[in-house]
Amino acid sequence: MSNSYTHTAKVVEKQGNNFIKVEIVPMNACASCSIASSCCGGEELSNKKYFVLYNSVNAEVGDEVVISISAKSLFKSVMVVYVIPILLLLVVAGISTAVFDKDIYTAVISLVFLVLYFVIIKILIGRGRSLDVTVVSKSEKQLSGRLG
8 A cells, every 4th residue: 555645736826935725636537436526526526625735846826736645644534534423423323322212312412413523623624633735746747848
């Protein structure tokens, strides 16, 4: 298994001297990928994915850059978004079923815990706890276009 995954992104905005906002550029393989909607998105998807990253390569607006995410960080994000919520839902549903007689209480309590979980995750991401995505280099296509 690879230690990191790379993808091409386009710089859409400079934020100060040190940060850039990048838009994920769908690759040809993205359109046929089965998980495209939960990843960077295929060409048919209208929602665009953006990251604000440290500009370690002095990229300008319009440049294409190669970004990288570590396999460890990607695994953590899958756990946080998919696995932990399902486990939380099962545990809360099990406990509330044992405590309450009506299924509606179990459903409401489980839903409330799930919503609270994602609110907490959103707050933590807002405080800077997010994926370890970094700018690796300017795109080879971008560099060859400037040299030619």
